[in-house]
Amino acid sequence: MTALVFDCDGVLADTERDGHLPAFNATFEHFGLPVRWSEDDYAEKLRIGGGKERMASLFADPEFARAVGVPDDERARAELLAGWHRYKTAQFKQLVADGRIPARPGIARVIAGALDAGWTVAVASTSAEESVRAVLAHAVGADAAAQVPVFAGDVVPAKKPDPGIYLLTVERLGLDPADTLVVEDSRNGLLAATRAGLRCLVTVNGYTREEDFAEAVLVVSELGDPGRPTVEVLANRGAADPGALITLDDLRACLVPEAVPTGSGPPRGEVQEPAEGGPA
Known part of the structure; x- marks a missing residue:
């Protein structure tokens, strides 16, 4: 089948530009965190898989850690992060419910x-x-x-x-x-x-x-x-x-056998050049 x-x-x-990014920034504002991600900032954060993981990347900045008072204990840090992420998820769901995405x-x-x-x-x-x-x-x-x-x-x-x-x-x-x-x-x-x-x-x-x-x-x-x-x-x-x-x-x-190799390695077949015009 x-x-x-x-x-x-x-x-x-x-969802990224219209949902997750504003939800992250609303969370930062709500908790008084000294950060706000621009679209360019968020484009870089998207290289990190997962919302909690993107937030956790803030801990690597010593100035942020000092300003926020990030605890050294791993369990306490995880609880802090989980609280931020719960609020962020609620903000995101509200954007979806409001028809914004x-x-x-x-x-x-x-x-x-x-x-x-x-x-x-x-x-x-x-x-x-x-x-x-x-x-x-x-x-x-x-x-x-x-x-x-x-x-x-x-x-x-x-x-x-x-x-x-x-x-x-x-x-x-x-x-x-x-x-x-x-x-x-x-x-x-x-x-x-x-x-x-x-x-x-x-x-x-x-x-x-x-x-x-x-x-x-x-x-x-x-x-x-x-x-x-x-x-x-x-x-x-x-x-x-x-x-x-x-x-x-x-x-x-797209499921025709040998249409494209899985995993690493060069693709088979010709690549069509992008057509001019059309939606971005």
């Missing part, structure tokens, strides 16, 4: 079509589970979301690019890796998928467009919807032949 596994942040919705084009259409076709659809993210479920329900509606299992948060010990979250998803759902396609938006996510032996389609966003996606079978600007500009194909190393938008047939074609 064909399976489609989505990342959350940057894939289901543009719209779904990315094509997400509702593709997930509904895949479920109707009898595919297995899942979400695998190392973000907080509460946040992931909120984004999913807002993106596809409560009925569709109820049919989509979610693997998220601290269910695995390491964040992406570690493959643990995808290995867990495959194991728990009894998926055949040969019939499973991952949809990601970042190099860390792509590496997590390919290191788990899975083929991966990448839908870039403003933070990730310039990253290296050499291992991806297909790289596009978005999944697309009727009435929107034609999807921009940034790289195609498989059998898909996308038109104005990505279809289930395109997704199936």
Whole structure:
């Protein structure tokens, strides 16, 4: 059975710029922390997998640690960090509830079509589970979301690019890796998928467009919807032949054997040059 596994942040919705960044900054302000991340600052923080881990990176700054009074005891530091992150998650969920984080084009259409076709659809993210479920329900509606299992948060010990979250998803759902396609938006996510032996389609966003996606079978600007500009194909190393938008047939074609190698190594097949114009 064909399976489609989505990342959350940057894939289901543009959550990073419109959700997580303002939620982090609201948290810093609430707790009186002497920091505020700009979009450029946050682009650097995105190299770190996981929200708590991004916050924990602040501890490396001695001036910040002194100003905040960060405890030396590891358990106390973990409790402090957990309190900040709980507040941040609540802020993020409120942004989702307020409709401030719209779904990315094509997400509702593709997930509904895949479920109707009898595919297995899942979400695998190392973000907080509460946040992931909120984004999913807002993106596809409560009925569709109820049919989509979610693997998220601290269910695995390491964040992406570690493959643990995808290995867990495959194991728990009894998926055949040969019939499973991952949809990601970042190099860390792509590496997590390919290191788990899975083929991966990448839908870039403003933070990730310039990253290296050499291992991806297909790289596009978005999944697309009727009435929107034609999807921009940034790289195609498989059998898909996308038109104005990505279809289930395109997704199936990404699973054609030997379309692209998993793991490291040079990609097979020709890479299409980015088309001029189209959405960024």
